[in-house]
Amino acid sequence: MAHRKALVVDDEIHIVQVVAIKLRNNGFDVTTAENGAVGLELAGEICPDIIVTDFQMPVMTGLEMIENLRKQESTKDIPVIMLTARGFAIEEGQKESLKISAFLSKPFSPREVLKTIEETLDTAAVI
Amino acid sequence: MRYNKILIIMVVVLAGCSLTSHLVMLVTDINVSVIFGTITGLGSLIVLSSLACCWSSTITSLKIITKKLNDNKPEEAYAGAAKQLLPLLESIRKFSQDSAKKTEEITKQSMDFNLQLRLLRREKKNTESILYSINDAVIVIDGYDRLIMANSASERLFDFQFDELSVAPVSEVISDSKFISLMHQSGQSKQSHVKHDISVERGGEMLTFDCVISCVKDEAGEVSGVVAILHDITREKEISRMKNDFVSHVSHELKTPLASINAYAEMLVDGEAEDQATVVDFCKIIQSQAQRLNRLIEEILNISRIESGLIKVDKKPFSMAILIQESSKMIESYAKEKNISITVPAPIICDQVNADKDMVSQVVINLLSNAVKYTPKGGHITVESEVHEADKNICVKVSDTGVGIPADDVEHVFDKFFRVEANKKVAKGTGLGLNLVKQIVEKVHDGEVFVTSKVGEGSTFGFNMPLALEHAGKVSN
Structure with a gap:
C-alpha cells in the first residue's frame, strides 16, 4: 500500500516538526511548508491526501491558502485540518464554505491530530 | 349760611376721604389678590360691603343735615353733623391704621417675594452653570418636543446654537434624525431610562456616545419632557478594541510555545522518540519553549510594572x-x-x-x-x-x-x-x-x-x- 501524503504548514518550526514526526511514525509521507504561500505551491505540486495548517502565518495566512486551494481544480477537494489558537477568528459559515474538515485548538495533542486525520481520510474515502 | 356751607363741604370731603380710603384699600387688596391668591380677594369683598354701608350712611346723614338747614334749624344740623362726623373720623382713623398695617404687610411680603425670586434666579443660574460646564451633552425637550435646554457640549456635538428665548421644535434645531427619533421614541414609550450607543460624525471623525434618555413625568404620571445625556465613549471603545486585540495576540503568542511543550511532552510519553538523541532533542525543545513562554510573560509584566511605577530599577x-x-x-x-x-x-x-x-x-x-x-x-x-x-x-x-x-x-x-x-x-x-x-x-x-x-x-x-x-x-x- 502506497504511503499517504500529508502537507504540514506552520511558521513555527517546532510545531511542523512534531506533527511531521508523529505522521511519519504512523506511515505518512510528510512535506512541510513555512507559510501559506509555500503551502499553496507545494499542494499544487504534490497533491497531498491531507493538509494540516496553522491559521496565523506571515506572507499568507492558513485561511487565505485554503481559499486559493479551493479555486484550483487539482487542490479543491483536498481535506484540510486547521490548527489554531484563534478559532474564534473564523467567521460563521467559513468552515463549511471552505470545506475545512476540522479545527484543532492549540495547545493540541499530536495523538488527537493523527486521530482526526485518520477519521477525515476515512470519511473522504467513503464519500 | 356761609358757615353752614363750609360744614357741609367738610362732611362731604370727609365722606369722600372715607370713600377714597376704602377704594385704595380695595384696589390694593385686589393687587395683592392677584399676587397672593384668593384669600385676600375675599377680604376685598368684605371691605367693598363695608364701603357700600358707609357710603349709604353718609348719603342718608347728608340728606338729614340739609333738611335741618333748610328748615332753619342750624343747631340741630350742627349737632347732627358732629354726631355724623365723629364715627366717620373714627372710621377714617381705623381705615388709616388698617391701611398702614396692610401696607407694611404687603411691603414685607413683597420683600420676601423679591428675595425668593433672587434666590430662585441664582439657583437657576447655578444649575445652568453646572449643566453648561459638564463635558457630557445635555438636551431637554418639553412635552411638545420643543427644545427648552441644551448645554455647550450638545451645541458642539450637533453643531447648533441654542436660543433660550426662541422655543423651537427640536427637529428644527438639531439635524441628527437618528437622535431625534430616539428622543421621540423614549417620550412615547414613557420609560424612565433608555440607554443607547449612538454614533455621531464630528469633523470627519466618527464618535461613539453612550446616550441615556429619560422621561420627565408630571404628578399625574404623564410625560412632560424628555432629557438626553450623551457621554463620549469613543476612547473607551478604542481601548476595549485594543484590549481585545491584545488578548487575541497574546493568547496566540502564549499558546504557541505552550503547544510545543505539550506536543513534545506527549511524544515522549508515547515513545515517539526513536532514539536517545531524539529524546534529548525533544527535551531541549520543551526547555527552550518554556523559556520563550517565560520571556513573553516577563515582557508583558515589565510593561505593566513600568506603567504602574512598580519595577525595581538597578x-x-x-x-x-x-x-x-x-x-x-x-x-x-x-x-x-x-x-x-x-x-x-x-x-x-x-x-x-x-x-x-x-x-x-x-x-x-x-x-x-x-x-x-x-x-x-x-x-x-x-x-x-x-x-x-x-x-x-x-x-x-x-x-x-x-x-x-x-x-x-x-x-x-x-x-x-x-x-x-x-x-x-x-x-x-x-x-x-x-x-x-x-x-x-x-x-x-x-x-x-x-x-x-x-x-x-x-x-x-x-x-x-x-x-x-x-x-x-x-x-x-
Missing part, C-alpha cells in the same frame, strides 16, 4: 558600545538564519551611561530582533552609537534594509499593541516590543526614542539617553 555605570556588542551576539543566530549581517560600533571611551543594564540590553535586543524580523533575507543591519558631549547624552541608532513603515504608521509604532497593518504578513508580533523600548528609555531613563523610515528602503530606530553624570563632567572638562 542603575549602574556601563559602556553602551560594550552592551551593544553583547546584545548583538544574542541575536546573531537569528540573523544568520536569514543571512543578515550586523555591524556594531567599535568600543569607544567616554560612552558610560548610568542605567539599568538588563533593561537597556532588552532595548537593544528588541530593536535588533525587530530589524532582523522585518529585513528580507540577505539584508544588512548597522548599529551606531554617538556621544554628544554638548548635550551630555548618547545616541544609539539601529538601521536596517528592511520593508520600512508607511508614513501614516510611523508615529504609532511605539504605541502599545500597535502593529503596522502592511507588515503583519511579514512577521508575527504582539505589538509590545517597541512599547517596552519606549517605556524603558523614556520612563525609566529620561531618554527619548525616535524612528525614521521609508517603505521599501528600511528603517532607523534609536534612542538618546543621558551619559553618566560623573562621566559627562569629565567629557565636558
